[in-house]
Amino acid sequence: MRAYAIRFVSREEERSHLNIRAVDVCQSLVVMAYRRLSRESFRRFSSLSSRSASPPCFLHLNPLRAARSFGVYRPFRRDTSVICGPAGSCSAFHRKLHTISAATSCHEGSGSNVLATTAGVGLPREKVDCVVIGAGVVGLAIARELGQRGREVLVLEAADAIGTGTSSRNSEVIHAGIYYPAGSLKAKLCVAGKHELYRYCKERDIPHKNVGKLIVATKEDQFPVLDKIFSLGNANGVKDLQMLSAEKAMEVEPSLQCMKALLSPSTGIVDSHAFMLALQTDAEATGMTLALNSKVTRGGVTADGIELVVAESSSESPSENEQMILSAKLVVNAAGLHAQSVARRIDGLPADTIPKGYYARGCYFYLSGFSKPPFNHLIYPVPEDGGIGVHVTMDLGGQTRFGPDVEWLPELDDKELYPGRFDYYVNPRRGDKFYSEVRKYFPALSDGALxxxxxxIRPKLSGKGQPPADFVFQGRKVHGIPGLIQLYGIESPGLTASLGIAQFVGNLIVTEQ
Incomplete structure (x- = not known):
């Protein structure tokens, strides 16, 4: 059983502390006041909670943090809400986002206003420096990077917590960078991100373990694939790979059955939730503001930057009081599964620059009936269509799991991409195929053990039977819009590469200025 340690700050203590700066923003939200707190006070008051029966507010500051000392963190559906001004009133949506920037109050708009004549008429406006759309691991890493470069960042997340999509529904593996074509962004950013991630985990005491991985061939016709992976790894700068004979591999892992194996010593596992919470903490320390339950419904290009119509995610047809317009100098679309959907909502963005998206669901099954994990290393078969095969991983608590498989989903429209619309149900019948696949390298797997x-769900840029696509990053040179950065197809190894991706995006922004 995993242990959790979450500190709830009392409402009285919370108000007493925050009102130190509340006079700076009067009746507005104390967003900037909170952001100006010292690092020591930030750590002390890192958990905020509201038990109010009023409707959830638009801004959700500083979601609850689990202690760094225990287990795996699951930041789903945390009870978080904004701290309002002295009156504690958040009756209208636009008042809930009345103070975002330290230097500005509510602006009625300036420059070219492409939204004023249609959906945006009459809506309150606010100017911000940078908006990052998506609070997954990549969005949080980018927010941290931009904050450390001196930018003021607002992160919009359509869900009710950080990292509820692809970032939290994966194998939590630190990949070595050996599968991807030499020179590809996946290869470069995975290898760079791996080193950064190990360093960051050590510095921030994030649970992780360098367990190593075996990629196994269970029949001779897979040998060429294994040899190709070995060559790719070397070309990508992964120089510690070792090819093992069947005898050596099964000596290392007695429960394993194979004919040849490739050992990757630098592969590991990480607590992805603790990692995201650390990124959030770092970003908030630079002044980042996080807005949960906040979806982008429309956007447009102005003379001053980009305007976004933002609404509460709980409403599919939001009223005027549930919407507002943000005018930003810089917008980074890191929406993951929703990246194409968000892009299509931006007026003026050439449609032919938005790549077609494909969606592949992968299910995981846990191993039961074993007193201890049967393997010490991660065990991967040679890659299959759409993924890297039904592999064996374990979490930091020693729980063994198998997956993911690959199930191609039908094309989804924008309405189906609303938060909560993806179907994450695991059909027990899919376990039937797992048994046959896993027993190829783990014959001791007994019936009923899964x-x-x-x-x-993987946000892919290539469909069934097509070669795997690379990450896609688009700036002004591609789509012609200054201040807009688009990220598409950030699937595996996105978790491993996240810090590298953040640096890449930061540099891309600099080159386009």
Whole structure:
């Protein structure tokens, strides 16, 4: 059983502390006041909670943090809400986002206003420096990077917590960078991100373990694939790979059955939730503001930057009081599964620059009936269509899991991409195929040993039978819009590469200025 340690700050203590700066923003939200707190006070008051029966507010500051000392963190559906001004009133949506920037109050708009004549008429406006759309691991890493470069960042997240999509529904593996074509962004950013991630985990005491991985061939016709992976790894700068004979591999892992194996010593596992919470903490320390339950419904290009119509995610047809317009100098679309959907909502963005998206669901099953994990390393078969095969991983608590498989989903429209619309149900019948696949390298797997676990969905840029696509980053040179950065197809190894991706995006922004 995993242990959690979450500190709830009392409402009286919370108000007493925050009102130190509340006079700076009067009746507005104390967003900037909170952001000006010292690092010591930030750590002390890092958990905010509201038990109010009033409707959830638009801004959700500083979601609850689990202590860094225990287990795996699951920041889903945390009870968080904004701290309002002295009156504590948040009756209208636009008043809930009345103070975002330290230097500005509510602006009625300036420059070219492409939204004023249609959906944006009459809506309150606010100017911000940078908006990052998406609070997954990549969005949070980018927010941290931009904050450390001196930018003021607002992160918009359509869900009710950080990292509820692809970022939290994966194998939590630190990849070595050996599968991807030499020179590809996946290869470069995975290898760079791996080193950064190990360093960051050590510095921030984030649970992780360098367990190593075996990629196994169970028949001779897979040998060429294994040899190709070995060559790719070397070309990508992964120089510690070792090819093992069947005898050596099964000596290392007695429960394993294979004919040849490739050892990757630098592969590991990480607590992805603790990692995201650390990124959030770092970003907030630079002044980042996080807005949960906040979806982008429309956007447009102005003379001063980009305007976004933002609404509460709980409403599919939001009223005027549930919407407002943000005018930003810089917008980074890191919406993951929703990246194409968000892009299509931006007026003036050439449609032919938005790549077609594909969605592949992968299910995981947990191993039961074993007193201890049967393997010490991660065990991967040679790659298959759309993924890297039904592999064996374990979490930091020693729980063994198998997956993911690959299930191609039908094309989804924008309405189906609303938060909560993805189907993450794990059909127990999918376990039937797992048994046959896993027994190819783990013959001791007994009937009934696999229990349904969880599933995730990969945001892919290539479909069934097509070669895997690379990450896609688009700036003004591609779509012609200054101040807009688009990220598409950030699937595996996105978790490993996240810090590298953040640096890449930061540099891309600099080159386009």
């Amino acid at each position: 229990q349904p676990g969880y599933s995730g």
